[in-house]
Every structure is written in C-alpha cells, then in structure tokens.
Amino acid sequence: MCSGLCQPEDFQPRDPTQDYIFPPELMRIAEETKQRTLVFNGERTTWISPVALQELLGLKAKYPKAPLVVGNTSIGLDVKKLDVCYPIILYPPRVPDLHIVYRVQNGIVIGAATNLAQLRDILLNIVPELPVEKTKIYHTLLKQLRTLAGEQIRNLAVGFPDDCCSQTEIPSRPFLPSQ
Numbered sequence: 001m002c003s004g005l006c007q008p009e010d011f012q013p014r015d016p017t018q019d020y021i022f023p024p025e026l027m028r029i030a031e032e033t034k035q036r037t038l039v040f041n042g043e044r045t046t047w048i049s050p051v052a053l054q055e056l057l058g059l060k061a062k063y064p065k066a067p068l069v070v071g072n073t074s075i076g077l078d079v080k081k082l083d084v085c086y087p088i089i090l091y092p093p094r095v096p097d098l099h100i101v102y103r104v105q106n107g108i109v110i111g112a113a114t115n116l117a118q119l120r121d122i123l124l125n126i127v128p129e130l131p132v133e134k135t136k137i138y139h140t141l142l143k144q145l146r147t148l149a150g151e152q153i154r155n156l157a158v159g160f161p162d163d164c165c166s167q168t169e170i171p172s173r174p175f176l177p178s179q
Contacts, residue, residue: 070112
C-alpha cells in the first residue's frame with residue numbers, strides 16, 4: 001500500500017549488519033520526564049500529570065473539582081456528549097502507588113491505575129495458587145476481560161475509577177454481570 005507521498009524504490013536498502021538506533025536524546029528525555037510532574041496547558045484545559053501520591057493529593061486538595069482521568073471513558077463522554085469543560089484535569093497513572101498489587105488474607109489489593117491487561121495477567125497468575133472456592137469472582141472477571149474491548153484498549157483502560165467512581169451523568173456499563 002503506497003499513498004504516493006514517497007517512492008519505496010528510492011529508499012536505501014536495509015543493511016542487515018546494522019542495528020536500528022533509537023535516538024539517545026529521546027531516551028534521555030523520556031527518563032527525565034518520568035521523574036517530574038508534567039503540565040500541559042491548552043486553551044480551555046490544563047492537564048497535570050504528577051509522579052507522587054502526596055503531590056496528587058495536594059493537587060486534588062487545591063483543585064477539588066478536577067477529575068482524575070485514568071481510563072478517560074467517562075470524562076471523554078462528558079466532554080464529547082455533554083459539552084462539559086474541565087479547566088483542570090489530573091492524570092495520575094504515572095504515580096507508582098496507584099499500580100500496587102498484593103494479596104491480603106481475604107483477597108487482592110489492586111491499584112486504581114492498573115489497566116485491564118495488567119489485571120488479567122495478575123489474575124491469571126494468582127488464580128492457580130488459590131483454592132477453587134476462593135476464585136469464583138476472579139474467574140468471572142477473567143471471563144469478562146476476554147470479551148471486553150480489544151488488546152489495545154485493555155492496555156490503557158482501567159475498570160475501577162472510571163466505571164465505579166465517576167460522577168458522569170451518562171450511565172456506564174456494569175463491569176461485572178449481576179449474580
């Protein structure tokens with residue numbers, strides 16, 4: 001498939017003895033941004049992405065009406081369908097504390113920014129280690145995750161904050177089937 005913008009026959013042939021080099025400067029910039037808060041200013045909205053839980057809590061205290069955008073489903077619907085404008089949006093997935101996963105005596109603690117693909121992998125690892133009678137809900141979640149969106153969406157989507165804790169006026173789909 002060729003759009004006509006360039007002629008593939010004009011490309012230099014690939015040299016199999018050479019490795020492709022990712023620009024070192026981009027790698028350095030990517031590492032630096034992991035350690036600092038990012039702020040993007042638009043015409044109507046400022047998007048803030050903190051890197052520490054205390055910073056996130058401070059921002060939420062300073063901007064109590066600012067939504068926390070993790071998977072973006074409900075906020076995206078608010079903006080597109082209801083024409084809602086959020087002057088400040090907080091984007092917390094870069095906060096490591098929101099990606100914690102550990103087992104407790106009566107279940108699993110899963111961080112709010114854990115995406116659906118990570119949740120699936122966690123459950124697939126934990127279910128075989130537990131007695132069958134304690135895994136019914138996990139099997140239900142795994143069954144639901146198999147049919148929920150494509151892999152690309154599951155790599156970004158989260159099931160908990162958007163679907164369970166949103167304040168949107170558009171009803172969200174239930175995450176688990178009724179029992």
